[in-house]
Amino acid sequence: MTSNITKEEWLATLVGMDTTSRNSNMGLIETIRDALSAQGVDSWLTTDDKGAKANLFATLPASDGQTQGGVALSGHTDVVPVDGQDWATDPFVLSPAQDRFYGRGTCDMKGFIATAMALVPEFLQQKRSKPIHLAFSYDEEVGCAGAPFMLKELQKRNQKIDGCVVGEPTGMRVVVAHKGINLFTCRVHGKAAHSSLTPFGCNAIEHAARLICHIRDLADHYRDTGPYDNHYDVAYSTITTNKIAGGIAVNTIPGECQFNYEFRNLPGMPGEQIQAKIQEYVNNELLPRMQKEYPDARIDITANASAPALEASEQAAITELVRALTQDHETRKVAYGTEAGLFQQLGIPTIVCGPGLIEQAHKPDEFVDFSQLNDCENFLRKLSASL
Structure with a gap:
């Protein structure tokens, strides 16, 4: 041309x-x-x-x-x-x-x-x-x-x-x-076992669910307490879990679960601050709880992309x-x-x-x-x- x-x-x-x-x-x-x-x-x-x-x-x-x-x-x-x-x-x-x-x-x-x-x-x-x-x-x-x-x-x-x-x-x-956008993948690694032997496994889906609920609680906190900017159609920072996968059979305790979440932060509210709250819950509460069931349990969170x-x-x-x-x-x-x-x-x-x-x-x-x-x-x- x-x-x-x-x-x-x-x-x-x-x-x-x-x-x-x-x-x-x-x-x-x-x-x-x-x-x-x-x-x-x-x-x-x-x-x-x-x-x-x-x-x-x-x-x-x-x-x-x-x-x-x-x-x-x-x-x-x-x-x-x-x-x-x-x-x-x-x-x-x-x-x-x-x-x-x-x-x-x-x-x-x-x-x-x-x-x-x-x-x-x-x-x-x-x-x-x-x-x-x-x-x-x-x-x-x-x-x-x-x-x-x-x-x-x-x-x-x-x-x-x-x-x-x-x-x-x-x-x-x-x-x-405009708000910032931050995209993450979370991989929860537990231990698979037959569902009749629950104490011998570490259910990755259930522990992932705890983290997802914590993420929702954090989202509700920002909704209820701000900070707010009423020039936006949604006046506060938002967090959502948008995709999840895990498990291999109905009679098997899942050893793996993966989900994706994102948050959209207001200017002046660093994305790192929001992610730090999620990581703090993982490090101080969720992961110790998992490792009582299975010492090698771990949670990996990967930042996929972000735009300020x-x-x-x-x-x-x-x-x-x-x-x-x-x-x-x-x-x-x-x-x-x-x-x-x-x-x-x-x-x-x-x-x-x-x-x-x-x-x-x-x-x-x-x-x-x-x-x-x-x-x-x-x-x-x-x-x-x-x-």
Whole structure:
């Protein structure tokens, strides 16, 4: 693909690539890389351990060639699965109908990437005193696993960025804060035995249940006592157990049980603080109880992924700029996570603003309105002009 590709054409190309998180996104990344290269824009990639997935970072320099500072436009290239969903159209073919584009990722968040890519030729022709950066990641949908590799490379290269806009679907409204997300796997190792010989076993499911109930009690504590932030639809930090497996037969005491839990913490409430309470219960109460039954019993908790919370400063230049360009001055905070907290953690002031509505994301017949893409295009034009 070369220059002068419309956002609709870009969106058709991006949606046509099945970048479900379990798959490679290399085809999409290489397509973007080659399109940028054809316009004289160099980019660099950071890959996963297998080289099957990649982040892409590119800089459109200022008029004087300056590459430091400026604003980054951030988006993730992976999408969630369509397994078991009843779609009216092929989810990996862009389908326009009734002033909407249907397809997996149209809303979350290939619409933003397509719009940004369509504007690259225009950005390159503008006289700007600051650069624009493109930061496209992998594996956001499985816990923001890819972006940290890109951000680490940014640090290594001493790349400076004045502000970042993460184009997650917000209806082109400004989101200044979101909760953190932390995903864990817990494996409870007991001792199997015939169910008629209960004293000779250590029931992993039953002890896992004790921990799950403790996690629920902790969740209830935050629900009842806070801290609270009423700008969120759920005003407190939440914890849930979402998946469990264990046991091999109805007449066998299970020696193994595994479950997954997550918590979404308010900004200002470190995720480490919540996890410490869970680990304290394991170390001080549950594990000693298990080891009275079976000395070699153990509980392993693995952190699978995490993304820090976002709390943007209203005084940050990027917040003031985006509010001015969108004429949106409402304080808006959301419970879902994004990569914005990762950029902020690196010292880059960041806000979230992009086309589409989060209510349409991850669902069958996902869509984005034509008008939302047009609003995004106008916003990005004004953003670039402001530089």
